[in-house]
Structures are given as C-alpha cells and as structure tokens.
Amino acid sequence: MAYQLEVVDLQTLPPATSVLSERENAFFQTLKLPKRKTEWLGGRLALKRVVSAHVRLPIQAIEILPHAENGKPQLLIGGERSMLPFSITHSNGYAVAAIAPQAQYIGIDLEKIAPRINAWKTDFFHPTELTGEGDEFLTTLWTQKEAIVKLLGTGLAINSFEVRCVNGTPQFFGRALQIYQSLGSPAITLETRTLLEGFAFSVAVGN
Numbered sequence: 001m002a003y004q005l006e007v008v009d010l011q012t013l014p015p016a017t018s019v020l021s022e023r024e025n026a027f028f029q030t031l032k033l034p035k036r037k038t039e040w041l042g043g044r045l046a047l048k049r050v051v052s053a054h055v056r057l058p059i060q061a062i063e064i065l066p067h068a069e070n071g072k073p074q075l076l077i078g079g080e081r082s083m084l085p086f087s088i089t090h091s092n093g094y095a096v097a098a099i100a101p102q103a104q105y106i107g108i109d110l111e112k113i114a115p116r117i118n119a120w121k122t123d124f125f126h127p128t129e130l131t132g133e134g135d136e137f138l139t140t141l142w143t144q145k146e147a148i149v150k151l152l153g154t155g156l157a158i159n160s161f162e163v164r165c166v167n168g169t170p171q172f173f174g175r176a177l178q179i180y181q182s183l184g185s186p187a188i189t190l191e192t193r194t195l196l197e198g199f200a201f202s203v204a205v206g207n
C-alpha cells in the first residue's frame with residue numbers, strides 16, 4: 001500500500017509562527033484549550049513536512065485551512081486547492097499525517113492502547129465486528145473504523161454501526177453505503193501496524 005507519513009512528537013514543536021501562515025495563525029489564535037492548540041499545530045506541521053517532501057516546496061507554500069462543514073481540513077499548495085489525498089490524526093503526545101499520492105482517498109488514525117469501559121464497546125461496535133477481545137484488539141478496531149470514516153470524509157457524523165470493520169474488511173450500510181457509493185465505491189485497503197510503542201495505528205487507502 002503506497003502512502004507516506006510523518007510523525008511529530010508534540011513535546012518538540014517549533015514556535016507556531018514558524019509553521020503557520022497568517023490565515024492558519026488567525027484560526028490557531030481562536031483555539032482555547034492548550035492541548036487542542038498543540039495537537040492542531042502538530043498535525044499541521046506533520047502534514048506540511050510530508051507534503052513539502054513530496055512536492056519539493058518549502059512548508060511556507062503549504063496551507064491547511066479548516067473546513068466548516070465536516071471538519072476535514074482543506075489543503076492548499078502554492079495557493080491552489082490540492083486534490084492530494086491526506087489525513088491527520090493525533091493522540092497522547094503525537095501527531096501523524098499521511099498522504100497517498102497514487103490513490104484517491106486516505107484516512108489514518110492513531111490511538112493509545114488503553115482499557116475502555118464496556119458501554120464504549122457496545123455503543124460503537126456492531127456485534128459482528130467483535131471477533132476478538134482485549135484492549136489492544138478493541139483499540140485497533142477503533143483505529144480501523146476511524147481510518148475508514150476519515151477516508152469517507154464524514155468522520156463520526158455518521159452512525160458508527162453503519163461503518164463496520166469485520167476481520168479487517170470494511171462494510172457499509174445505510175447512509176454510509178450511499179456516501180461510499182458516491183465516492184465511486186473505491187477498493188479500500190486497510191493496514192494496521194505498530195507505528196509507536198503502546199499505540200494502535202491504522203491506514204485506509206481507497207483507489
């Protein structure tokens with residue numbers, strides 16, 4: 001599966017002004033919570049680095065602007081809206097961004113492996129998805145589902161039962177199926193790997 005990614009340790013962030021454009025900085029200043037600010041900045045730095053290496057332009061040529069409708073940001077390269085598939089995630093001190101230049105869609109998700117309450121398990125996962133047990137299994141399953149909803153561009157505005165991941169294979173129902181079909185029913189490859197010790201990480205790429 002072809003994608004490129006960049007990991008940023010949020011403890012080693014450069015000053016925001018060296019990363020953000022004027023427009024990005026204006027939005028950054030509206031964020032109130034320090035954790036949110038750090039994650040938002042780290043996500044931008046990670047994406048700018050990976051895009052910069054791909055297009056061979058300085059990070060100042062790359063802008064990532066918030067998108068009001070669904071939360072998925074917009075990527076601009078040299079001031080032009082780019083169709084390069086990208087995705088951002090952050091979790092427990094790290095931000096990760098990935099691009100899939102040869103694909104049509106990408107979604108990624110990083111989560112720290114941790115115990116979850118039973119209600120979380122039954123609220124978010126359809127019984128058919130629960131083919132295993134334990135913190136690592138459930139956190140991994142969660143990252144797979146989130147990677148897929150990010151690939152769709154909906155995030156969790158969608159009913160989480162309508163996007164299922166059964167033994168690594170995505171399945172769509174209801175509105176999620178309609179959205180998947182509206183994207184041209186891409187073939188989705190799902191990869192789960194150890195990116196950072198103690199975390200689950202999944203990448204969904206659609207062609």
Ligand SMILES: CC(C)(COP(=O)(O)OP(=O)(O)OC[C@H]1O[C@@H](n2cnc3c(N)ncnc32)[C@H](O)[C@@H]1OP(=O)(O)O)[C@@H](O)C(=O)NCCC(=O)NCCS
Pocket residue numbers: 039040043070071072073087088089090091108109110146149150151152153154155156157
């Ligand atoms: C997209 C979504 C799934 C993000 O989940 P998350 O685990 O909270 O956050 P992550 O750090 O993995 O990802 C956040 C990034 O996803 C991206 N994103 C947001 N909306 C998106 C969308 N509709 N499509 C694709 N990507 C999106 C953004 O880049 C965002 O980072 P940014 O705001 O700094 O730019 C979010 O829409 C959502 O619905 N979150 C709810 C999570 C939840 O309920 N968790 C409970 C159990 S752990």
